[in-house]
Amino acid sequence: MTTSPTPVNPTRPSRLHFSMAERTGLLAFAAAGLLGTVDLRLATVPLTLFLMLCAVAPFLPGAGFFFPVISRGKTGKAVIALTFDDGPDPSTTPLLLDILAEWQVPATFFVTGRRVTQYPRLIRQIVSRGHAVGNHSFHHDRYRMFWQTALLEREIADTQAALSRLGIVPLAFRPPVGITSPSMGKVVSANGLYVVNFSCRAFDRGNRRIANLAERILARVRPDDIVLMHDSDAGNPERIRQWMGEIEKLLAGLSKKGLTAVPLDQLTGRPVMRMDR
Known part of the structure; x- marks a missing residue:
């Protein structure tokens, strides 16, 4: 008689x-x-x-000094993953979804719980169009939550709860600004999550620095990179048009470099989310 091996929870880092x-x-x-x-x-x-x-170490997104952090893939192929933080936003996210659909490019959206509660329809649109959603804390507190464990726990758990009401269970957490802390690993694991940061970014300051965004990313991007961008409000209609143009340039440039954007879970080998219903 054979015994089936005990399944391993892929969202929890090993303590061996x-x-x-x-x-x-x-x-x-x-x-x-x-x-x-x-x-x-x-x-x-x-x-x-x-x-x-x-x-x-907390300010080095790919260091994984205190606990395991995924910051790039290990496929060895000419693929990358696009990720967008801080949304969703009604002025930019729908436009981005249209561009991604036109280019048939998948992405992962690391969303804040506060915006999930404000714009649940946008979250449903993101998922219905084939993209993934991850946890990006509730209020996007840049620093205070990293040194207060109770606040960190609340920020993560409240976002999980907001998304679970939409039938979405995130498995990946991205810390605001990619900052980690010694206590974060245990808090994230307790919520059934693992941490995903990034290996390529344009330092766009949350879409406050749009000029040459595509050029900056294309100059840095390499196979297996996890690219960080934002779908937060760019400020005004003219800047939003400029931002859309930069996204178009980026997607065209990736194709010219022979790089293919794939779902984040395909790049990392770990699921980003699951649906409860």
């Missing part, structure tokens, strides 16, 4: 291995112990370096 932070900390303390036998003042050097690394 130490994180990079844990390994680095152990090495720092071991080095401090060895150097301390020579001179106690030398023992402070590896510990200081470790603390400095802990301070910088």
Whole structure:
């Protein structure tokens, strides 16, 4: 009689291995112990370096220092994934959906819970057109939530709840601005999520810096990149037209570079969301 293996939840990171932070900390303390036998003042050097690394690591989107973070694919193929943060927005998201449909390009939208509650119809449109939706916190608090675990828990859980009312269960979480924190891994895992950041961005400042957006991305993008953009309001009708033109240029440029945009889950091998109904 054969026994079926116990299924593994793909949204929860394994705890069989130490994180990079844990390994680095152990090495720092071991080095401090060895150097301390020579001179106690030398023992402070590896510990200081470790603390400095802990301070910088949250602002490195692809570092995965405190817990596993997906920031690019590993397909080895000429494919990339397009992701859009901070929406949905009624002035830009429908226009973007039309452009993506025209080019037959899939995307993932990391949405805020506040906007989910404001624009549920747009969320339904995103999904009905074949795109995926991820959790991007509720209020998009850039910094405070990263140092207050209770607030981080509420921001993530409230967005999960807002989307679940639409029958959508996100499995991927993108932190605002890509900033991570030591407590985030446990909070994300407790909500059945994993973290997806990015490996290519145009530093568009949430569509406040639109000029040459396509050119900046095309100069950087490489196979297996996860590209970060935004579908937040560009400011006024003229700037929105400019933004749409940049999206068109980007899609045309990707094709010329021989890069194909694929669904994020195809790039990473992990589901972004599931539907409850």
